[in-house]
Amino acid sequence: AQTVTQSQPEMSVQEAETVTLSCTYDTSESNYYLFWYKQPPSRQMILVIRQEAYKQQNATENRFSVNFQKAAKSFSLKISDSQLGDTAMYFCAFMRNDYKLSFGAGTTVTVRA
Amino acid sequence: EPEVTQTPSHQVTQMGQEVILRCVPISNHLYFYWYRQILGQKVEFLVSFYNNEISEKSEIFDDQFSVERPDGSNFTLKIRSTKLEDSAMYFCASSERNSNTGELFFGEGSRLTVL
Numbered sequence: 295a296q297t298v299t300q301s302q303p304e305m306s307v308q309e310a311e312t313v314t315l316s317c318t319y320d321t322s323e324s325n326y327y328l329f330w331y332k333q334p335p336s337r338q339m340i341l342v343i344r345q346e347a348y349k350q351q352n353a354t355e356n357r358f359s360v361n362f363q364k365a366a367k368s369f370s371l372k373i374s375d376s377q378l379g380d381t382a383m384y385f386c387a388f389m390r391n392d393y394k395l396s397f398g399a400g401t402t403v404t405v406r407a
Numbered sequence: 408e409p410e411v412t413q414t415p416s417h418q419v420t421q422m423g424q425e426v427i428l429r430c431v432p433i434s435n436h437l438y439f440y441w442y443r444q445i446l447g448q449k450v451e452f453l454v455s456f457y458n459n460e461i462s463e464k465s466e467i468f469d470d471q472f473s474v475e476r477p478d479g480s481n482f483t484l485k486i487r488s489t490k491l492e493d494s495a496m497y498f499c500a501s502s503e504r505n506s507n508t509g510e511l512f513f514g515e516g517s518r519l520t521v522l
Contacts, residue, residue, distance in 0.1 A: 338513070339516075341510060341512075341513075344510060392462075392463065394452055394455060395440075395511060399449045
């Protein structure tokens with residue numbers, strides 16, 4: 295079974311600054327997908343960013359970028375220029391070829407004004 | 408933009424009662440999923456469904472759970488006799504596996520409270 299580990303239960307960041315969330319995973323697969331989902335207080339799961347394992351280039355989506363280190367099985371998320379609306383729980387997720395998602399425990403991010 | 412819709416948004420029920428949670432996946436998607444999130448915990452896979460049958464289910468998905476696609480649009484999760492520990496947020500998701508993004512599209516969730 296795939297395991298996804300998020301070692302930071304909570305992170306706090308000042309508005310406009312940068313925060314990095316860590317995620318590591320364990321798999322023997324060579325082809326897979328990695329995702330970061332955001333869950334605001336409304337509790338809807340919103341896709342933030344995705345990364346295909348076969349792509350070496352790190353994914354970027356506006357203020358969100360990842361640092362994908364395949365050999366180290368690491369997939370960190372960087373939120374730049376943090377905004378109050380970024381306050382949410384962030385889940386790292388792993389998907390293998392059977393399209394089943396395995397989620398980490400989540401990191402609560404609080405953006406301070 | 409197409410989206411996955413779920414009803415009800417919140418249901419309160421008595422222990423032992425049957426509950427049906429409904430989902431309307433994105434219309435051209437063929438693969439459907441249910442996930443569960445107990446308050447304060449991680450999101451857990453329950454079941455995946457394709458071509459009118461279960462593709463995979465977790466150990467959480469016991470005999471009390473069933474899924475069905477009764478018509479061309481709805482995808483339902485039924486809990487036959489609810490227990491207190493079934494209280495959770497239930498997320499429906501759908502995907503088109505012929506895409507190269509691997510993305511699952513989630514609904515807004517149905518909160519189930521069992522008293």
